């Protein structure tokens with residue numbers, strides 16, 4: 416029996432209804448939406464304002480000469496356009512978002528309420544410091560929690576995303592090496608690393624050296640040791656890694672890099688799997704970013720505005736960038752310049768104009784306080800439990816390359832071996848999931864396995880939600896394996912069939928995106 420997204424029994428939808436072409440282009444109550452520019456009609460206004468009379472022209476002759484080309488719409492038309500567009504978005508508030516490595520977890524509404532408290536939401540970074548003591552206190556408290564949870568003595572709050580945190584961490588490492596009077600040129604990165612790791616290293620001018628994974632999906636320790644030498648500045652290891660596995664030789668990795676005088680940068684994007692259970696500081700980590708928009712439930716900003724604070728070991732603590740908050744007898748103050756810092760501190764510079772993302776800090780603090788330390792520990796346990804439930808429920812029909820090496824952490828990795836001989840690719844499979852009402856999982860990442868499908872359910876999904884997703888996945892697997900029956904629709908090669916737009920030419924969309932509306936030629940426009 417089929418189940419719909421609410422878990423109610425339903426019959427499988429056949430292609431019959433899709434064959435119906437509507438006169439309007441709408442499909443039931445889902446309306447076709449054009450560009451707002453195409454909807455606009457010259458001379459139509461959302462607001463009527465009287466033409467200003469008389470006023471003095473202070474533009475010094477640089478007045479606009481013609482139309483600026485904004486679409487003209489009435490207010491209801493503009494409102495409907497944007498509401499309809501918003502309804503086409505799939506979001507964490509509309510359904511399970513199984514993207515691996517992205518940790519798309521629920522954003523609690525309590526966080527939103529706290530972030531809107533006027534004392535936090537309505538303040539300005541240039542306000543006199545004595546008027547924002549509460550905000551500094553919150554940042555200081557958050558720093559305390561981050562340091563305590565990770566077992567690291569220092570933290571930089573200003574980075575605005577995970578990748579920005581990587582930049583911060585590597586710049587501190589570079590500064591520490593330069594302070595020793597050395598120059599080191601190489602950064603070693605495992606092949607399972609997130610693309611931002613090698614990109615960040617290359618951005619600062621390091622040569623990137625890659626280490627392969629072993630048969631257990633972890634860093635190959637022997638290969639890593641063979642790469643290390645006096646010109647290696649750091650290793651960048653994600654733990655838990657992007658195969659969803661804990662690097663169980665992490666202490667040996669830390670010892671190996673320290674033995675050659677380099678630093679251990681840990682990509683902490685997956686910290687939600689171990690928060691409250693493992694302190695990276697105890698594992699020999701020197702610097703680690705924490706994506707507040709993953710572990711601590713602040714909203715994903717699609718590349719920003721997020722927050723990626725970086726925790727530092729004793730060795731790197733003096734190099735934390737400006738500005739940072741300190742408490743003295745008078746209250747809190749923001750240290751803006753290197754000469755105001757404590758003796759021995761050598762901030763490597765400044766990454767951002769102000770102190771970081773206040774809205775994200777308040778949300779993260781609200782999340783931490785509402786969970787408490789035991790609650791945060793349970794977050795990690797439930798995230799791991801949910802991922803293992805997915806792994807265990809699918810590995811008999813799909814292929815889990817490391818499924819026999821023990822439990823996974825927060826995400827379950829599959830490859831495309833199970834699709835062999837079906838003619839269905841990982842991409843086809845993921846697109847067919849859209850027709851079933853689910854955002855696809857992460858595909859073709861990590862690169863260490865062929866045709867990867869990486870599923871991260873997060874701790875906030877219930878067993879019922881996971882069961883429905885597993886049901887959809889298993890049904891698609893069986894259908895792919897059964898092959899096309901004569902006359903039956905092909906569910907995969909052109910999927911998604913039921914979305915407002917079907918499969919795009921992704922290469923053209925990436926390489927030649929059409930980002931600008933071009934008005935129709937006058938003859939057409941007059942029709």
Ligand SMILES: Cc1ncc(COP(=O)(O)O)c(C=O)c1O
Pocket residue numbers: 516517576577578579609611653657682684685706718721723
């Ligand atoms: C393992 C890993 N590292 C780094 C990043 C980069 O983080 P951000 O997107 O916040 O820049 C991500 C993001 O998905 C990630 O999964």
